[in-house]
Amino acid sequence: MGFCVSVGRILRKGKCFVLVLLCLSVLAWIANFSGEIAKSIQVSFNMTQIPVKADTLRDHLTKHASTPPLKVKCPQTSPLLKGAVKLSFEPSLTLKDVENDNKGVTEGKYAPTDCTARQSVAILIPHRNREKHLLYLLHHLHPFLQRQQIHYGIYVIQQAGDTTFNRAKLLNVGYLEALKEYSWECFILHDVDLVPENDHNLYVCDKQPKHLVVGRNVTGYKLRYKGYFGGVTAMTQKQFDKVNGFSNSYWGWGGEDDDLRIRVQLQKMTIVRPPADIARYTMVFHKRDSGNEANKDRMQLLRQTQQVWRKDGLNSCSYKTLSIERLPLYVNVTVDIGKP
Ligand SMILES: *[C@@H]1O[C@H](CO)[C@@H](O)[C@H](O)[C@H]1NC(C)=O
Ligand SMILES: *[C@@H]1O[C@H](CO)[C@@H](O)[C@H](O)[C@H]1NC(C)=O
Numbered sequence: 001m002g003f004c005v006s007v008g009r010i011l012r013k014g015k016c017f018v019l020v021l022l023c024l025s026v027l028a029w030i031a032n033f034s035g036e037i038a039k040s041i042q043v044s045f046n047m048t049q050i051p052v053k054a055d056t057l058r059d060h061l062t063k064h065a066s067t068p069p070l071k072v073k074c075p076q077t078s079p080l081l082k083g084a085v086k087l088s089f090e091p092s093l094t095l096k097d098v099e100n101d102n103k104g105v106t107e108g109k110y111a112p113t114d115c116t117a118r119q120s121v122a123i124l125i126p127h128r129n130r131e132k133h134l135l136y137l138l139h140h141l142h143p144f145l146q147r148q149q150i151h152y153g154i155y156v157i158q159q160a161g162d163t164t165f166n167r168a169k170l171l172n173v174g175y176l177e178a179l180k181e182y183s184w185e186c187f188i189l190h191d192v193d194l195v196p197e198n199d200h201n202l203y204v205c206d207k208q209p210k211h212l213v214v215g216r217n218v219t220g221y222k223l224r225y226k227g228y229f230g231g232v233t234a235m236t237q238k239q240f241d242k243v244n245g246f247s248n249s250y251w252g253w254g255g256e257d258d259d260l261r262i263r264v265q266l267q268k269m270t271i272v273r274p275p276a277d278i279a280r281y282t283m284v285f286h287k288r289d290s291g292n293e294a295n296k297d298r299m300q301l302l303r304q305t306q307q308v309w310r311k312d313g314l315n316s317c318s319y320k321t322l323s324i325e326r327l328p329l330y331v332n333v334t335v336d337i338g339k340p
C-alpha cells in the first residue's frame with residue numbers, strides 16, 4: 001500500500017484512483033498466487049504422504065514376514081525325537097498333572113506351532129473301567145505325539161453299560177464320530193493298555209495299513225504270531241473305508257483284529273510294520289476285565305468274514321451317542337452300542 005501511496009504522491013491526484021485500482025488488482029493477484037502456493041504446498045505434502053504410506057506398508061509386510069502366515073511343512077524327521085525313553089508309571093500321577101504338562105493341548109487336540117504337520121491323525125481308544133491305564137497312556141502319548149510334530153486329536157470311546165465289551169464296534173464309532181469333528185486323514189486304533197517306548201515309531205499312516213506293535217514287554221518283544229494285527233494299528237481314512245471298517249459282531253476278547261487283517265487282505269492291501277527295535281510297547285499289567293471274556297465264537301466268525309464284510313462294518317454300525325465331553329486332554333464319546 002505504501003508503494004501505491006508514494007506513487008500516488010508523485011503522480012497527480014486524479015490519476016491516483018486508477019493506480020489504487022491497479023494496486024488492488026496486483027494485491028488480488030498476489031493473494032491468488034499465494035493460494036496457488038498454498039495449494040502447491042498441499043500437493044507436496046500429499047506427495048510426501050504417499051512415501052510415508054509406502055513405509056508403513058513395508059513395515060507391515062516385514063512384521064508379517066517374521067511370523068509367516070504360510071508356515072513351512074514340518075521336516076520329514078522331527079528334530080524333537082528322543083528315541084527310546086524310560087517310561088514311568090507313578091501311582092500318584094493325576095489327570096491334573098498331565099493337563100499341566102500339556103498346556104498346548106485343547107480338547108485333546110494339538111498342532112505344531114512353528115510348522116505345518118505332515119498328517120492329521122485321530123487316535124481312537126476304546127475304553128471301559130480302565131481309568132488308570134488311560135491316565136498312563138495320556139501321560140506318555142501327548143508328549144510323544146508332540147515330539148513327532150503331528151497334528152492330532154485323542155478320542156476315548158467309552159462303552160456305556162456293562163454288557164460284553166466290543167472293541168471293534170467302539171473303534172467304528174470312534175472313526176465315525178471323529179470325522180464329524182474334523183476330516184482326519186489317518187486313524188490310530190489304540191488299545192488303552194499299550195504304551196509306546198520309542199518315539200521313532202511314528203503315529204502316521206502309510207501307503208499300506210500299518211501295524212505298530214511288533215513287540216511288547218510281556219511277550220519278550222516278539223510278534224505274538226505271524227499276521228497279528230492288533231494292539232495299535234494305523235490306517236488312512238481311505239484304507240479303513242475301503243474295508244468297511246471293523247466287523248461289529250465281535251463281543252468279548254479276541255478275533256476282531258484278525259477279522260480286520262482278512263478284510264485288508266481281501267482288498268489286496270499288505271500290512272507294513274516298523275523295525276522291531278522301534279515298534280516296542282510296554283503293556284500295563286492287568287487281569288482280564290470282567291465283561292471282556294474271551295469270545296468263544298471268534299473262530300466261527302473268522303470263517304465268515306469273506307461273505308459278510310460288505311454288510312457288517314461301518315455301513316451297518318448302529319449306536320446311540322449318550323454324551324460327548326470335550327475334556328482338556330481327550331474327547332470322551334460315550335455310546336450305547338447295544339448288546340450281542
Ligand atoms: C491433499 O489431500 C487432502 C486430504 O486427503 C485433499 O483434501 C486435497 O484435495 C489434496 N490436495 C491435492 C492438491 O491433491
Ligand atoms: C511290562 O511293563 C509293565 C510296566 O512297567 C510291568 O508292570 C510289567 O510287569 C512288565 N511285564 C514284563 C513281563 O516285564
Ligand SMILES: *[C@@H]1O[C@H](CO)[C@@H](O)[C@H](O)[C@H]1NC(C)=O
Nearest residue numbers: 127134156158323325332334
Ligand atoms: C466319559 O463320560 C461318561 C459319561 O459322563 C463317564 O461316565 C465316563 O467316566 C467318562 N470316561 C472317561 C474316560 O472320561
